[in-house]
Amino acid sequence: xxxxxxxxxxxxxxxxxxxxxxxxxxxxxxxxxxxxxxxxxxxxxxxxxxxxxxxxxxxxxxxxxxxxxxxxxxxxxxxxxxxxxxxxxxxxxxxxxxxxxxxxxxxxxxxxxxxxxxxxxxxxxxxxxxxxxxxxxxxxxxxxxxxxxxxxxxxxxxxxxxxxxxxxxxxxxxxxxxxxxxxxxxxxxxxxxxxxxxxxxxxxxxxxxxxxxxxxxxxxxxxxxxxxxxxxxxxxxxxxxxxxxxxxxxxxxxxxxxxxxxxxxxxxxxxxxxxxxxxxxxxxxxxxxxxxxxxxxxxxxxxxxxxxxxxxxxxxxxxxxxxxxxxxxxxxxxxxxxxxxxxxxxxxxxxxxxxxxxxxxxxxxxx
Amino acid sequence: xxxxxxxxxxxxxxxxxxxxxxxxxxxxxxxxxxxxxxxxxxxxxxxxxxxxxxxxxxxxxxxxxxxxxxxxxxxxxxxxxxxxxxxxxxxxxxxxxxxxxxxxxxxxxxxxxxxxxxxxxxxxxxxxxxxxxxxxxxxxxxxxxxxxxxxxxxxxxxxxxxxxxxxxxxxxxxxxxxxxxxxxxxxxxxxxxxxxxxxxxxxxxxxxxxxxxxxxxxxxxxxxxxxxxxxxxxxxxxxxxxxxxxxxxxxxxxxxxxxxxxxxxxxxxxxxxxxxxxxxxxxxxxx
Ligand SMILES: Nc1ncnc2c1ncn2[C@@H]1O[C@H](COP(=O)(O)OP(=O)(O)OP(=O)(O)O)[C@@H](O)[C@H]1O
Ligand SMILES: [Mg+2]
Numbered sequence: 001x002x003x004x005x006x007x008x009x010x011x012x013x014x015x016x017x018x019x020x021x022x023x024x025x026x027x028x029x030x031x032x033x034x035x036x037x038x039x040x041x042x043x044x045x046x047x048x049x050x051x052x053x054x055x056x057x058x059x060x061x062x063x064x065x066x067x068x069x070x071x072x073x074x075x076x077x078x079x080x081x082x083x084x085x086x087x088x089x090x091x092x093x094x095x096x097x098x099x100x101x102x103x104x105x106x107x108x109x110x111x112x113x114x115x116x117x118x119x120x121x122x123x124x125x126x127x128x129x130x131x132x133x134x135x136x137x138x139x140x141x142x143x144x145x146x147x148x149x150x151x152x153x154x155x156x157x158x159x160x161x162x163x164x165x166x167x168x169x170x171x172x173x174x175x176x177x178x179x180x181x182x183x184x185x186x187x188x189x190x191x192x193x194x195x196x197x198x199x200x201x202x203x204x205x206x207x208x209x210x211x212x213x214x215x216x217x218x219x220x221x222x223x224x225x226x227x228x229x230x231x232x233x234x235x236x237x238x239x240x241x242x243x244x245x246x247x248x249x250x251x252x253x254x255x256x257x258x259x260x261x262x263x264x265x266x267x268x269x270x271x272x273x274x275x276x277x278x279x280x281x282x283x284x285x286x287x288x289x290x291x292x293x294x295x296x297x298x299x300x301x302x303x304x305x306x307x308x309x310x311x312x313x314x315x316x317x318x319x320x321x322x323x324x325x326x327x328x329x330x331x332x333x334x335x336x337x338x339x340x341x342x343x344x345x346x347x348x349x350x351x352x353x354x355x356x357x358x359x360x361x362x363x364x365x366x367x
Numbered sequence: 368x369x370x371x372x373x374x375x376x377x378x379x380x381x382x383x384x385x386x387x388x389x390x391x392x393x394x395x396x397x398x399x400x401x402x403x404x405x406x407x408x409x410x411x412x413x414x415x416x417x418x419x420x421x422x423x424x425x426x427x428x429x430x431x432x433x434x435x436x437x438x439x440x441x442x443x444x445x446x447x448x449x450x451x452x453x454x455x456x457x458x459x460x461x462x463x464x465x466x467x468x469x470x471x472x473x474x475x476x477x478x479x480x481x482x483x484x485x486x487x488x489x490x491x492x493x494x495x496x497x498x499x500x501x502x503x504x505x506x507x508x509x510x511x512x513x514x515x516x517x518x519x520x521x522x523x524x525x526x527x528x529x530x531x532x533x534x535x536x537x538x539x540x541x542x543x544x545x546x547x548x549x550x551x552x553x554x555x556x557x558x559x560x561x562x563x564x565x566x567x568x569x570x571x572x573x574x575x576x577x578x579x580x581x582x583x584x585x586x587x588x589x590x591x592x593x594x595x596x597x598x599x600x601x602x603x604x605x606x607x608x609x610x611x612x613x614x615x616x617x618x619x620x621x622x623x624x625x626x627x628x629x630x631x632x633x634x635x636x637x638x639x640x641x642x643x644x645x646x647x648x649x650x651x652x653x654x
Contacts, residue, residue: 056548077554089549093567102563106554150553 002067002158002191004030004053009062011048022048023059024215030159033189035182037202039238040212046195047086049212050161053193054081066158077106082151082190083161088143088168092136096127099135100149107154121153124184140168141177148181152188160185160192166201178205199239211235227285233359236283242316245289245328246281246356247348256280256355259323261300263348269355272362281356286316288352289330291344299347303328305340319344391631397624404618415625425626427601428609429633435605436584439523443580444573446524447531451539452565454532465536468529480593483522487594494518508595512602515595519603522590527583531576538572539565574645578638585634606630 011023022045030036038046051057053064055076064072071079091099100118109117122128125145130138135146144165151160162181166174182205185192196202202209203223210220211234219231230236236244249258254270256263263282273280292299303319306327315332330346332338355362398415400408419425454464474482487494487508498506508515546564555563588607591597597604597612604612610630614623 051548054552056551076552081552083549083552085545085549087543087545089545091546091563091567093563102555102559103553106556106559147549150549 003032003065004028004159004191004193005063005065005068006049006053007063007065009049009052009059009064011045011052011057012060013048022215023052026062026215026217028210028217028220030191030193032191034208035185035192035206036194037206037209038193038195038212039197039199039202039209041197041238044212045215046197046212047163050083050163050193050195053159054083054161055079056083079158080154080156081159081161082148082154082157084144084147084151084163084165086164086167088140088147088165090135090138090143090146092134095132096122096135096146096149097131099146100127100131100153103150103154117153117155121149124152124187125149125180139170139173141170141173144169144177145180148184152184152190157188157190160188160190162192162194162196164196165194166196166198174201181205199241203239211238213238229354229361230283231361233281233283233356236354236356240285242286242329244283244285244354246283247321247326247328248324249280249282251277251280256282258282258301258348259321263353264350265355266350269350269363273355274357277357280362281359282348283354283356283361284328284348284352286329287331288349289319289328289346291317291319291330291332291336291338291346293344295345296347298349299345301346301348303344303346305338305342305344308338308340310334319346394624394627397621398628400621402620402624404620408621411621415622416629418622419625419629424601424604425609428604428606431602431604432585432606433637435520435587436581438520439527439584440577440580442520442524443528443531444577447528447576448535448569448573450528450532451535452561454536456540465533468532470529471526472529472533474526476589477593479522479526480589483518483590484594487518510599512599515591515599515603519587519591519594522594523584523587526590527580531580534572534576534579535569538569542568570645574642577641577645581641582634582638585637606633 006026006028009023009026010021013020013022024045026049038049040046048057052059055064055071055074055078058072062072063070066079066081091102094102097118100121101114104114104117118131119128122131125148127142127145127149130142135143138146148160148165151157165181166177169177178201181194194202194205203226206223208220208222209226210217211226212218213234219226219235221229226235226239230239230244233244233246236246247258249256249263251257251273254273254275256265290299291303295302301321302323303321305317306320307318309316309318313334315334315336315338317330317332317338318327319330320327338344399410399412401411401415402408450468455461471479486492487506489495489507489509494508495506498504505511506514508518542565546568547560550560550564586607587605588611591603591605592608595603597608606626607630610623610626613619613626617623
């Protein structure tokens with residue numbers, strides 16, 4: 001139950017004379033008792049950042065603070081940070097009891113107390129009837145629970161870190177494991193950070209999520225915020241499936257045009273536009289695109305349907321804007337009549353769009 | 368046999384029967400005769416076996432053999448494991464260390480014998496000189512049973528510890544780094560990491576090393592034969608030397624065959640015993 005702060009963390013790996021900058025100047029504060037997610041594409045530095053928090057790695061630059069105390073140089077065993085790895089780790093030379101007791105035995109906790117705490121932890125995680133089984137024979141979902149148990153059995157656990165714990169777990173079992181993890185987190189109110197590259201997992205688990213790209217945290221906020229107000233085209237595209245659409249537009253005399261259509265924008269936004277900018281991107285979520293069969297004042301842009309995909313309770317259609325040769329995706333209800341080749345009309349409504357210049361959002365929606 | 372796959376086994380079965388099964392059958396047959404070259408074989412039934420077990424030289428060789436194998440295992444396994452743990456895990460030194468360690472394994476057995484015979488010669492060898500310098504002047508493998516014994520043990524350790532090192536080293540390299548990361552987070556001491564991560568993960572490599580070294584050392588022949596021919600006296604006469612002495616030196620093929628069979632079953636029995644014991648130590652991981 002602690003506040004975790006990362007201050008200007010940079011990490012460079014050196015192997016065989018080759019340098020890889022895995023983390024670049026990251027600043028992040030995880031408030032006490034919150035559950036957080038860290039999402040980003042493969043290789044963006046998530047694991048590296050996690051290992052820096054737990055102490056498995058010492059950052060090349062920057063500081064790690066736990067409750068305001070600088071722990072950058074402390075080894076993992078003195079930080080009391082629990083970490084569950086992508087690859088489930090159980091000690092198969094001991095039974096589940098032995099596994100759970102291991103961190104306590106290493107700290108010379110008295111036998112009686114170990115017994116009590118093992119019982120307590122096993123109850124919390126639903127491991128009671130497996131205490132004397134060999135975890136070497138467990139599937140990944142149970143192994144991960146044992147691994148989590150070893151992390152939370154210490155009463156002084158400052159933070160819980162998960163590194164893509166679902167990777168090896170069967171799709172059908174993921175839900176149960178996720179629920180157990182959430183329960184444990186809520187009961188113990190431990191500050192936690194959950195790494196994944198699956199945004200659904202991240203957004204269901206966490207109060208706040210950090211999006212990482214190429215070693216940097218590009219946005220940290222609530223799931224709604226990330227979805228509605230992405231700070232960059234990267235976040236807009238990464239969060240949501242399909243991601244946000246981006247349409248190039250031309251700025252002249254503080255007017256924005258997509259092809260020959262002018263996009264209406266408010267005066268406030270007009271004030272934010274730099275006169276020297278000549279091209280911008282309009283971002284719009286697929287669910288915010290309404291289609292119409294006839295051209296109307298609010299739906300002036302002509303498009304052609306090039307693909308329709310049935311996704312259960314709705315459909316995703318791909319629309320081509322012939323004038324600028326651009327394809328976008330729109331979410332439409334199942335009862336809407338759409339065939340490939342149809343002409344449909346869309347509008348870019350000013351309440352729904354967000355403007356980006358060189359990939360960065362123009363207004364940040366008041367951070 | 369509906370399964371076509373069985374047909375593919377025929378070549379290997381044919382080779383096996385030529386190389387193992389037929390000779391074994393011949394030996395079992397021989398063992399029941401008194402066979403001296405040049406005279407007709409005489410059927411004697413189990414007599415050869417009885418005679419083997421009544422021969423004090425056989426019993427002596429067997430005792431020495433068991434003692435030798437266990438001494439060699441007790442030295443080579445911990446030593447090999449220790450060296451494997453001390454070797455660098457990555458970097459430019461890995462290749463060099465492995466090549467250096469592999470050298471003894473690459474030397475043909477007869478050369479090993481010659482090398483050590485020269486080393487230990489009382490007139491010009493390095494070993495007696497070193498012992499003299501250390502204050503033990505009387506080293507002489509040719510006349511002193513204790514010296515001969517420990518020299519053979521040393522030869523075997525020198526020759527075969529690298530094999531144990533390589534097996535353990537491969538095993539260590541195969542342990543995922545995550546186990547050590549988790550152990551670090553769990554606050555494990557260096558000893559706890561070794562005891563609960565490294566050792567259990569090396570169990571199979573160690574079983575393999577023990578079995579290979581046991582079977583091989585139990586058949587040791589070249590080293591004592593080259594060094595002193597099994598002497599002085601019978602002090603380095605192991606089972607294989609005893610067998611060949613009986614069969615070839617004594618021209619008693621039937622007797623030799625009987626000893627071979629006893630020898631064969633001893634190797635199987637003891638290997639099985641070792642395997643079973645090792646599989647069951649360390650508790651949980653036996654499944
Ligand atoms: N030990 C290492 N030595 C050198 N480079 C490394 C090392 N570990 C990671 N890297 C590099 O650092 C970058 C970040 O790696 P990291 O493992 O933190 O990414 P990740 O976000 O966890 O990726 P994934 O989703 O695949 O797990 C990658 O480019 C990777 O190749
Ligand atoms: Mg990773």
